[in-house]
Amino acid sequence: xxxxxxxxxxxxxxxxxxxxxxxxxxxxxxxxxxxxxxxxxxxxxxxxxxxxxxxxxxxxxxxxxxxxxxxxxxxxxxxxxxxxxxxxxxxxxxxxxxxxxxxxxxxxxxxxxxxxxxxxxxxx
Amino acid sequence: xxxxxxxxxxxxxxxxxxxxxxxxxxxxxxxxxxxxxxxxxxxxxxxxxxxxxxxxxxxxxxxxxxxxxxxxxxxxxxxxxxxxxxxxxxxxxxxxxxxxxxxxxxxxxxxxxxxxxxxxxxxx
DNA sequence: CAAGGATATCGACAAACGTCGAAGCAGAAG
DNA sequence: CTTCTGCTTCGACGTTTGTCGATATCCTTG
Numbered sequence: 229x230x231x232x233x234x235x236x237x238x239x240x241x242x243x244x245x246x247x248x249x250x251x252x253x254x255x256x257x258x259x260x261x262x263x264x265x266x267x268x269x270x271x272x273x274x275x276x277x278x279x280x281x282x283x284x285x286x287x288x289x290x291x292x293x294x295x296x297x298x299x300x301x302x303x304x305x306x307x308x309x310x311x312x313x314x315x316x317x318x319x320x321x322x323x324x325x326x327x328x329x330x331x332x333x334x335x336x337x338x339x340x341x342x343x344x345x346x347x348x349x350x351x352x
Numbered sequence: 353x354x355x356x357x358x359x360x361x362x363x364x365x366x367x368x369x370x371x372x373x374x375x376x377x378x379x380x381x382x383x384x385x386x387x388x389x390x391x392x393x394x395x396x397x398x399x400x401x402x403x404x405x406x407x408x409x410x411x412x413x414x415x416x417x418x419x420x421x422x423x424x425x426x427x428x429x430x431x432x433x434x435x436x437x438x439x440x441x442x443x444x445x446x447x448x449x450x451x452x453x454x455x456x457x458x459x460x461x462x463x464x465x466x467x468x469x470x471x472x473x474x475x476x
Numbered sequence: 477c478a479a480g481g482a483t484a485t486c487g488a489c490a491a492a493c494g495t496c497g498a499a500g501c502a503g504a505a506g
Numbered sequence: 507c508t509t510c511t512g513c514t515t516c517g518a519c520g521t522t523t524g525t526c527g528a529t530a531t532c533c534t535t536g
Binding site: 254255256257258259261264265267268269271272273274275276277278279280281283284285287288292299302303335340341343344345346347348 | 378379380381382383385388389391392393395396397398399400401402403404405407408409411412416423426427459464465467468469470471472
Binding site: 295296297300306307309310311313314326329330331 | 481482483484485486
């Protein structure tokens with residue numbers, strides 16, 4: 229149980245391995261309730277300072293992945309770090325894999341791209 | 353009191369009227385605690401489905417602004433709509449202006465751009 | 477198999493959040 | 507001045523969230 233298939237957030241994985249953003253840019257048209265529900269989970273996951281630092285630490289780490297031990301110096305207890313990493317994982321922003329003693333978290337580059345597209349101003 | 357100077361989020365308004373993103377792309381380097389604190393407020397504001405729909409409704413509305421009456425059909429009471437709009441305003445994502453009977457909310461295009469830059473994959 | 481380090485889960489608790497109805501305020505219209 | 511409409515503020519309430527210490531799990535090492 230490492231790379232458990234990301235379900236609905238924040239990109240839709242295509243059968244051919246490509247990714248498509250789940251929703252149009254925010255200024256293209258009003259999001260539907262369902263789109264907003266899915267997308268909000270993503271923003272919510274990044275809406276906590278500790279989680280944002282953890283996410284940024286993973287995203288900026290060499291190879292786009294980091295061991296928990298590399299990034300857990302954020303001023304909260306170890307269980308809290310674990311809790312936040314789980315939330316990021318549940319939101320589909322990170323995946324994790326155990327290698328020996330350590331657990332590595334990684335961010336899919338496509339996630340960053342898709343999230344950026346959401347916020348990139350549509351041609352108007 | 354309409355366009356009250358946006359203080360710290362999510363972009364830093366330059367004296368010459370230009371804007372700079374408040375923080376580097378999330379995968380450039382780990383955010384500092386202060387950067388994360390500021391940026392998380394922005395994400396948090398978009399981390400609620402109702403707020404996201406309101407924001408999207410304003411952002412996609414003609415001219416980048418909308419009257420409250422144009423966008424308040426999101427399934428919650430009118431005071432709740434007002435409460436969420438206030439949160440988006442406090443987060444620096446929207447500004448408001450009263451014109452006669454109606455209050456108009458608007459989103460600064462630079463905000464969308466700056467937020468997109470946060471999430472756009474840095475060259476690595 | 478025993479010991480130890482790394483991470484996850486559990487249970488509890490205070491603080492923050494989303495929601496509503498009621499009441500208040502500001503312009504427009506009579 | 508009074509009434510009406512659009513919006514905000516207030517006060518209350520149940521739910522969710524972030525945090526911790528204690529405990530459990532997984533894996534390596536001796």
